[in-house]
Amino acid sequence: MPRTLAFALSLTFLSLLGTNAFADTFEEELAILEERLRLTPGMAVADLGAGKGAYAVALVERVGAEGRVFATELDDERLETLREKKQEAGLTQLDIVPGAFDGTALAPSSVDGALLRDVYHHVTAPEPFVRSIYETLRPGARIVVVDFPPTFWLALWTPEGIPESRGGHGIEASLLISEFEAAGFRRVEVIDPWPSSNFVTKTYAVVFERP
Numbered sequence: 001m002p003r004t005l006a007f008a009l010s011l012t013f014l015s016l017l018g019t020n021a022f023a024d025t026f027e028e029e030l031a032i033l034e035e036r037l038r039l040t041p042g043m044a045v046a047d048l049g050a051g052k053g054a055y056a057v058a059l060v061e062r063v064g065a066e067g068r069v070f071a072t073e074l075d076d077e078r079l080e081t082l083r084e085k086k087q088e089a090g091l092t093q094l095d096i097v098p099g100a101f102d103g104t105a106l107a108p109s110s111v112d113g114a115l116l117r118d119v120y121h122h123v124t125a126p127e128p129f130v131r132s133i134y135e136t137l138r139p140g141a142r143i144v145v146v147d148f149p150p151t152f153w154l155a156l157w158t159p160e161g162i163p164e165s166r167g168g169h170g171i172e173a174s175l176l177i178s179e180f181e182a183a184g185f186r187r188v189e190v191i192d193p194w195p196s197s198n199f200v201t202k203t204y205a206v207v208f209e210r211p
Helices: 003-036 054-063 076-089 126-136 152-157 173-182
Strands: 044-048 068-073 094-098 111-117 137-147 186-191 204-209
Touching: 003 054, 003 137, 003 186, 044 054, 054 068, 054 076, 054 094, 054 111, 068 076, 076 094, 111 126, 126 137, 126 173, 137 173, 173 186, 173 204
Parallel strands: 044 068, 044 111, 068 094, 111 137
Antiparallel strands: 137 204, 186 204
């Protein structure tokens, strides 16, 4: 089989697999996030690297009319998708924020909790990025970081510019923990496996708290 065809088939397969996993685990993930982030009405939370916004919208529902959700994203098309979703749903509590490569692009001490889902292994400047997260969270606030270890299945999709310590597409939980603890975070819990795990990506999550 030609390599280009095999690559295309792999992309299609992973896309379908990701869609099915998302449909099966979304509500389970949200239940865990609600508990671990201690979400209550009126909180301000951030979805860092919000993608198409499914989690950001769900977070809006959980913080209520008096709360606020900041959805950050680097990609222009995804930013536009987020803006359209906000307008269509009338989500006045949702703030769409263009992201940054080396930080959250949010004000210091502005959020009570944060989600970083399948994003951290893409970060090319982890030290300033994690330090920025620490500064963005208020004292006592938590962040749930969801990611997966590198695997040969995903080697073709290794992000450009990431540190060599990543070892491919993904990041080991031990390395992720060490980088967040170096910035001052306190590890609360490791959740392994995370609900979205499958035979391609054995996803885990780490809950951190800013002291």
